[in-house]
Amino acid sequence: MPSPTGAETFPAATAAAAHIFTAVLSHGPLTRLAVARRTGLSPAAVTKAVRPLIEAGYLVEQAGADPETRPALGRPAALVRVDGGRALFLGVKLTGDEIIGVLTDLRCRILLSRRVPMGDRAPRTVLAATADLVRELLAEADGYGVRVAGLGIAVSGDVDRAEGVVRYSPFLDWHDVPLAGLAAAATGLPVTVDNDVRALTVAEQWFGAGVGLSDFAVVTVGAGIGCGLVVHGRVVAGAHGVAGEIGHVTVDPNGPPCHCGNRGCVEAIAADAAILARIRETGGTEVADTAEAVERARRGDTDACEAYARAGAAIGRGIATVANLLGPARVIISGEGLAAYDLFAEQIREAFAAAAFGSAARCDVRTRPLPFEEWARGAAATAIQSFISAPD
Structure with missing residues (x-):
């Protein structure tokens, strides 16, 4: 399944x-001066880098001006x-149990989506x-008249993005x-594989609730407890690719065993399966599902x-650790x-306030369904990120 119009190299040759x-x-439209201020580069460097991007059609100029950089006199900058x-x-x-696929444009706006059972x-x-x-989405992409430049796949667990390997995914029971x-061979597309929470964090950094923030975190609750970190403007994976695993931070040394081998992890207390197990244990009755x-x-x-209260307290302590x-x-x-x-919002807030040290308690904790x-x-x-990254 080759891409609709063949391969092409993004013209950004430098970092x-x-x-x-x-x-x-993330922030456009911007004037060149505003770009220079945001990136810390010289106006001359910005002008030099923007030119080939405009010539290749990835950037376009438009009339108007950024209010932050509007000149006092003269014609507004484009x-x-x-x-x-x-x-x-x-x-x-x-x-x-499900595969969810989307087709997006270069600004990561969803054009269409599909779901299939696993x-x-x-x-x-x-x-x-x-x-x-992917074949179905590619067929529909033909109608847009431009090529599909890459495929990103998000998987829970320990994922080595650089090597493209799922080291361990507990929900899929995958190892190495x-x-x-495999996906590149099957689809004919450049493929980026990353941890699902880190991938979500990239989207939040560029297009969501993290735009404009140099330091923030995304914590996900549900089947597992995950965390994506942005530090000094960069999504952090760590030396071994598992940075941010607050689901496996121990909050109760005497707590229930976790699939990771430890006891009392946040995930062992607050994940959906852990909540169901707790209800069965304390109530002595069966509970079918979440x-x-x-x-x-x-x-x-x-x-x-x-x-649920116990789960909220564990999540709050995990967030305070971050x-x-x-x-x-x-x-x-x-x-x-x-x-x-x-059912557990109050316990999250209380546990976070109790465990956060000093000014860390000023952290803005908000929900985003x-x-x-x-x-x-x-x-x-993540596929867009790989596409626009310079070879060096």
Whole structure:
């Protein structure tokens, strides 16, 4: 399945040019002077980098002026913006039982989306279903008249983006799957594979609640507890690719065992499966799924309420750990678990306030419900990121 119009190289040949393009992508339209101020580069360097991007059609000039840089006299400087229709990208989010795919433009705006059931979680089966979904999206992309320049795939767990390998995904039970290479061979597209929460964090940094912030975190609650970190303007993976794993921060040494091998991790207390296990343990009754657990808690069931309160306290302590270590300006809470947020919001706030040290308590903690299509959009954002990154 080759891309519709063949391969092409993005004309940003240097890291500075890629940095300039990213600034316009996130904050544009901007004047060249505003770009220089945001990137810390000289106006001459900005002008030199912008020219080939305009000639190639990735940036376009438009009339108007940025109020921050409007000259007191003379003609207003022209603005530059990203032409979103210049290239298309695909993003795929893999859950434990579903594959969600989106087609986006260069500005990561979702043009269409599709969902298919996963069924068998074996890598070969998932890859075949993903390739079929990509084939369907590529066929629809033909109608836009521009090429699909890359595919991003977001997977939970320990993902080595540089190598394109899923080291360990607990929900899929995958170990050392070279997903990027397999997907590239199956689809004919350049493929970027990343941890799903990090991918979502890229999208939030460029286009969401993290725009303009140099330091923030995204914490996701639901089937697992994840965390993406942005420090000094960069999404952090760490030396081994697992930075931000607050789901495996121990908050109760005597707590329940976690699949990672430790006890009392945030995830072992606050993930959906852990909440269901707690209700069964304390109440001695079966609970079918999360929807039933939520319904019981809202009805005032003591065991369900206790399980959610306990989960909220664990999440709050986990967020406080992030705030104490990194001092982010904002923590964005998202994930499918937000459907039950009213059941543990108070405990999150109280535990965070109690555990946050000093000024770390000033961190802006806010919720942002995002469907899985937005997670797939995050995967597309990583593909865009790879596309515009300079070879060096």
